[in-house]
Amino acid sequence: FAESPQTLTVGAKSFTESVTLAEIAKILGEEVGAPFNSVSELGGTRVLWSALKTGEISVYPEYTGTIREELFRGESLPDEAAIRKRLAREGISMTSPLGFNNTYALGMKESLAEELNIKTISDLNDHPTLKYGFGNEFMDRADGWPSLKAKYNLVAQDTQGMEHALTYRGVDSNEIQVTDVYATDPNINKFNLRVLKDDKFHFPKYEAVYLYRTELEKTHPKFISQLRSMAGRLSDQSMLSLNEQVELDNNSEAEVAARFVRETFQLD
Numbered sequence: 001f002a003e004s005p006q007t008l009t010v011g012a013k014s015f016t017e018s019v020t021l022a023e024i025a026k027i028l029g030e031e032v033g034a035p036f037n038s039v040s041e042l043g044g045t046r047v048l049w050s051a052l053k054t055g056e057i058s059v060y061p062e063y064t065g066t067i068r069e070e071l072f073r074g075e076s077l078p079d080e081a082a083i084r085k086r087l088a089r090e091g092i093s094m095t096s097p098l099g100f101n102n103t104y105a106l107g108m109k110e111s112l113a114e115e116l117n118i119k120t121i122s123d124l125n126d127h128p129t130l131k132y133g134f135g136n137e138f139m140d141r142a143d144g145w146p147s148l149k150a151k152y153n154l155v156a157q158d159t160q161g162m163e164h165a166l167t168y169r170g171v172d173s174n175e176i177q178v179t180d181v182y183a184t185d186p187n188i189n190k191f192n193l194r195v196l197k198d199d200k201f202h203f204p205k206y207e208a209v210y211l212y213r214t215e216l217e218k219t220h221p222k223f224i225s226q227l228r229s230m231a232g233r234l235s236d237q238s239m240l241s242l243n244e245q246v247e248l249d250n251n252s253e254a255e256v257a258a259r260f261v262r263e264t265f266q267l268d
C-alpha cells in the first residue's frame with residue numbers, strides 16, 4: 001500500500017503528557033511522509049473518544065484502565081485481547097502498551113500527611129474534616145471519586161471539583177488538603193506531596209497506548225507501523241522525565257517530543 005495523501009489529526013487531552021505523546025505520534029508520522037494538522041488539544045476523555053469515533057481525529061493517546069473502567073464501564077473486559085475485540089466493534093485499534101503506568105492516586109502535602117499520620121487512603125477516615133479538591137474529570141468519572149468514595153466508605157464533608165492544573169496549588173496553599181494526582185506528574189515532587197497507598201486496590205493499571213482508527217492500517221500503513229514501534233519505549237521514569245522537561249524546564253511539548261524521537265529512534 002502507498003501512504004494516502006489525506007491529512008491526519010492527532011488528538012490530545014488537556015494535560016502535558018497527553019500532548020507530548022500526541023506530538024510524538026505526529027512526528028513519527030511526518031517522518032514517513034504523512035501530512036498532519038497541528039495536534040488538537042480537545043479536553044477530557046469523553047471528548048477525545050467521541051472525536052476518534054466520528055473521525056474528527058485519527059489517533060490519540062489513551063490508558064488501558066481508562067478504556068476498561070470509563071469508556072466501557074460495566075462490560076467485562078478482563079484482558080488486552082478482550083479490549084481489542086471490543087474496540088474493533090467501533091472501528092478502533094490499539095497499539096501495545098508504551099511501557100508506563102500513569103495511575104490515578106490521592107496525594108497530600110508530605111508535612112501534613114506526616115503530622116496526621118496518613119499513609120493509606122483508608123487512613124483518611126480518621127480525619128473527616130479534611131477538604132478534598134479534585135480535577136473535574138476525576139470528580140465525575142466512573143473510576144474516580146464516586147466509586148473511590150464508595151469503596152473506602154470515605155466520610156468527606158467538603159469536596160469540590162476544579163481544573164486539575166490548579167489542584168496542586170490548592171494543596172500547596174492549604175485551600176484543600178487532598179487531591180487526585182497522576183503518577184507520572186512532576187508536580188508530585190515539585191509540591192512535595194505524599195502519594196497515599198491504595199490499600200484496597202481501587203485503581204486499575206493505566207498503561208499508555210495509542211488508539212487509532214483501524215482504517216489507517218490501509219490508508220497510512222507506514223504511520224501505523226511507526227506508532228506500533230512505540231511499544232515498550234517509555235518507562236515510568238522516562239515519561240516522568242519528559243513531563244519534567246515541559247512542566248519544570250519550560251520546553252514546549254513539541255520540542256520535548258522531537259528530542260525524544262531523535263534520541264530513541266536514531267540508534268535503531
Ligand code: PBE
Pocket residue numbers: 013045063065066102103104182183206
Ligand atoms: N489517567 C491519569 C487519566 C489522567 C491521568 C491516566 C488515569 C486519564 O487520562 O485517563
